[in-house]
Amino acid sequence: MKKALSVLLVLVLLLMPKYAMAKEGYNTSYKITEGDYYIEFEVKQKDLYLNNFYAGQKLNDYIIDGYCTYKGYWFDYVVWENPDYVIQEGTQEIIIGLKKNKGITFSITMEGVVLQNESKPTQKRKLISEWVDNPNGRGVSVLQYSDFSELPGIPIYDAETGMPVSGKIIYPNLDNSRLGTYDLEWLFIPDDPTYEELSGTIRVEVRAPEEPDEPTTPSLTATKIMLDSMTSYDINLNNKILGSKYKWTSSNPKVAKVNEKNGFVTAVSEGTAIITCEITLPNGTTQILQSLVTVGYDENAPVLTDTQLDLEIGDKYDINVENKIAKSKYRWVSSDRNVVKVNSSNGKVTAVGPGVAYITCTITTPENQVIVLRCDVTVTEPEE
Numbered sequence: 001m002k003k004a005l006s007v008l009l010v011l012v013l014l015l016m017p018k019y020a021m022a023k024e025g026y027n028t029s030y031k032i033t034e035g036d037y038y039i040e041f042e043v044k045q046k047d048l049y050l051n052n053f054y055a056g057q058k059l060n061d062y063i064i065d066g067y068c069t070y071k072g073y074w075f076d077y078v079v080w081e082n083p084d085y086v087i088q089e090g091t092q093e094i095i096i097g098l099k100k101n102k103g104i105t106f107s108i109t110m111e112g113v114v115l116q117n118e119s120k121p122t123q124k125r126k127l128i129s130e131w132v133d134n135p136n137g138r139g140v141s142v143l144q145y146s147d148f149s150e151l152p153g154i155p156i157y158d159a160e161t162g163m164p165v166s167g168k169i170i171y172p173n174l175d176n177s178r179l180g181t182y183d184l185e186w187l188f189i190p191d192d193p194t195y196e197e198l199s200g201t202i203r204v205e206v207r208a209p210e211e212p213d214e215p216t217t218p219s220l221t222a223t224k225i226m227l228d229s230m231t232s233y234d235i236n237l238n239n240k241i242l243g244s245k246y247k248w249t250s251s252n253p254k255v256a257k258v259n260e261k262n263g264f265v266t267a268v269s270e271g272t273a274i275i276t277c278e279i280t281l282p283n284g285t286t287q288i289l290q291s292l293v294t295v296g297y298d299e300n301a302p303v304l305t306d307t308q309l310d311l312e313i314g315d316k317y318d319i320n321v322e323n324k325i326a327k328s329k330y331r332w333v334s335s336d337r338n339v340v341k342v343n344s345s346n347g348k349v350t351a352v353g354p355g356v357a358y359i360t361c362t363i364t365t366p367e368n369q370v371i372v373l374r375c376d377v378t379v380t381e382p383e384e
Contacts, residue, residue, distance in 0.1 A: 028042065028043050029041075029042050030042070030043070030066070032106075034106065036070055036071045037068055037069070037070055037075075037106075038068065038069045038070075038072075039066065039067075039068045039078060039096075039106065040066050040067060040068075041064055041065060041066020041067070041078045041096075042063075042064070042065050042066055043062050043063070043064055044062065044063040044065065045061075045062060045063075053087055053110060053113055054087065054113065054114070054115065055087050055088055055089040055113050055114060055115045056086065056087065056115060057086070057087050058083065058084055058085065058086055058087070059080045059082065059083050059084070059085050059087065059094060060080065060083035060084060064078055064079060064080055064096070065078075066078040068098055075098070075101070076098035076099055076100050076101050076104075077098065077099040077100075078096055078097075078098065078099070079096070079097055079098070079099050080094075080095075080096065080097070081095035081096060081097035081105050082094075082095055087110070087113055088113065089113055089114055089115060090111075090113060091109060091110065091111045091113075092109070092110055092113070093107050093108065093109050093110070094107075094108050094110055095107055095108075096108060124194055124195055124196040125158065125159070125160070125194055125195050125196065126158075126159035126160070126195075126196060127156055127157065127158065127159060127165060127188065127190065127195055127196060127197075127198040128156075128157050128158075128159045128198075128335050128336050128357070129154060129155055129156050129157065129188075129198060129200065129335070130155065130333045130334065130335050130336075130360070131154050131155070131200050131202070132198065132199075132200040151171075151184075151202070151204075151262065153232075153234045153259055153262045153263070153264025154169055154186060154188065154200075154202070155232050155264070155266075156188050156190075156198060157230075157335065158195075159336075159355075159356065160356060162230050162335070162356075162358050162376065163230060164230075164232065164266045165190055165191075165192070165195060166190070166191045166192075167188050167189050167190035167191045167192075167195075168188075168189050168191075169186050169187065169188050169189075170186070170187050170189065171184055171185060171186055171187075172185045172187060173185045178206060179206050179207070179208060180205070180206060181203065181204065181205040181206075182203075182204065182206075183201040183202070183203055183204075184201060184202045184203075184204045185199065185200075185201050186199065186200055186201065186202060187199045216239035216241065217239060217287075218237050218238065218239050218240055218241060218244070218279055218287060218289065219237070219238045219239060219289065220235055220236075220237060220238070220277065220289050220290075220291050221235060221236040221237065221238060221368070222235055222291055222364075222368055222369065222370040223290070223291045223292065223368065223369075224291065224292050224294075224367075224368075224369040224370070225265065225275075225291055225292070225293045225294070225369070225370045225371075225372075226293075226294045226295075226301060226369070226370070226371040226372070227256065227265070227267040227293060227294070227295050227371075227372050228267065228295075228372055228373045228374045229267055229269075229270075229295065229296070229374070230267065230358075230374060231266075231267050231360060231372040231373070231374045232264065232265060232266040232267065232372070233264075233265050233362070233370055233372050234262070234263060234264045234265070235248075235258075235263040235264075235265060235275065235277070235291055236263065237263075237277070237289075241279075241281055241282065242282070243281075243282035244279050244280060244281050244282060245279070245280040246261070246262075246263075246277055246278070246279055246280075247260055247261075247277070247278045247280075248260050248261070248262070248263045248275065248276070248277050248278075249275070249276050249278070250265075250273050250274070250275055250276075250293075251273050251274040251275075251276070252271065252272070252273035252274075253268065253273075254268055254269060254271075255267075255268055255269055255270070255271035255272060255273040255293070255295055256268060256273040256275065256293040256295055258275050263275070263277060265293060267293075267295040268295070269295060270295050270296035271294075271295055271296070272292065272293065272294050272295075273292075273293050273295075274290050274291070274292055274293070275290065275291045275292075275293055276288060276289070276290050277289045277290070277291075300323060301323060301371065302321050302322065302323045302324060302325060302328075302363055302371055302373065303321070303322050303323060303373065304319055304320070304321060304322075304361060304373045304374075304375050305319060305320040305321070305322060306319050306375050307374070307375050307376065308375065308376045308377075308378075309349070309375060309376070309377045309378070310378050310380070311340070311349075311351035311377060311378070311379050311380075312351060312379070312380055312381070312382045312383070313351050313352065313353060313354065313379060313380070313381060313382055314350075314351060314382065315350075315351040315379075316348065316349065316350050316351075317348070317349050317351075318346075318347060318348045318349075319332075319342075319347040319348075319349060319359065319361070319375055320347065321347070321361065321363070321373070325363070325365045325366075326366075327365075327366045328363050328364060328365045328366065329363070329364045330345065330346075330347070330361060330362070330363055331344060331345075331361070331362045331364075332344050332345070332346070332347045332359060332360070332361050333359070333360050333362070334349075334357055334358075334359055335357045335358045335359075335360070336355065336357035337352070338352060338353050338355070339351075339352060339353055339354070339355040339356065339357035339377065339379050340352060340357050340359065340377045340379055342359050347359070347361060349377065351377075351379040352379070353379060354379055354380055354381055355378075355379055356376070356377070356378050356379075357376075357377050357379070358374055358375060358376045358377060359374070359375045359377060360372060360373065360374050361373045361374075361375075
């Protein structure tokens, strides 16, 4: 549609350096005059090892940043009209639009697009989990023989942002007939293919089913939970009844979402939500249990003395808790022990290697209220 745009784009693609490293980025400027319109914008890479447009990538993998003027006056910002378009091989058209003026678009013909060179694969984003280097997790998970429906939730996060990442977990060596204690392997397959897969183990103890001497009533391990932003907590059940089925729901997923199978709760935004566990007992009757989840704190709640630390390798630091509640229990965990280690009982951290990680402190009060706090840690090489 726009020959000037087509010619310029082809020239830019031909003149790009053969291998642009991620730190340099794919960054190309465009200055186009089309009738009364003047368009000036840049196309940049987005966290990918790219030195061109490649088949199989989305337009949304490239940042478009620029503006349009009309008859010499500023008009609007430039955006991808169809950011989810998957670039094909060969010749094709891509559409650039204006942010506010939706009816105005410009067509660019891309020629000679090829698959990305396999010798320079796209660098996938990394995932982290506090369970990767900690096979015991929160201790040994006790499971009933042939009943693996209550496997603990495994928190998976973006290594750079610390935000939870969705996906599915499979267990390669799961054996429903095996009794005893062993390391159950798990593999996380992210929904977003731009992430790498992540694997680890959970220590499980599988016991033969036992009939209780007396009827027991299931209950939640925590009926009141306070979460810091970008934290999570796995609600468990006391006095489970063999053969029961469980369904977990959140009254407000925009505040706190929950895994419907295992009760793993993740903070989303400030506010309150009620987490409900509906239990269907073997005789067909149901029981409803609920836990109140609050994301965000008031000034009287326990808080960490530090929520963000910048350390150099070898530094030691002691994170403390203000507004402590007497007789509470504290458990400290590092999301990546290759970056920073933490004493599980007192919050003393040691910077180990360069990178980004976070420390979580889980507080259990005498009334079984659970409070989860977070401190982000960046570790760099010492200055010479």
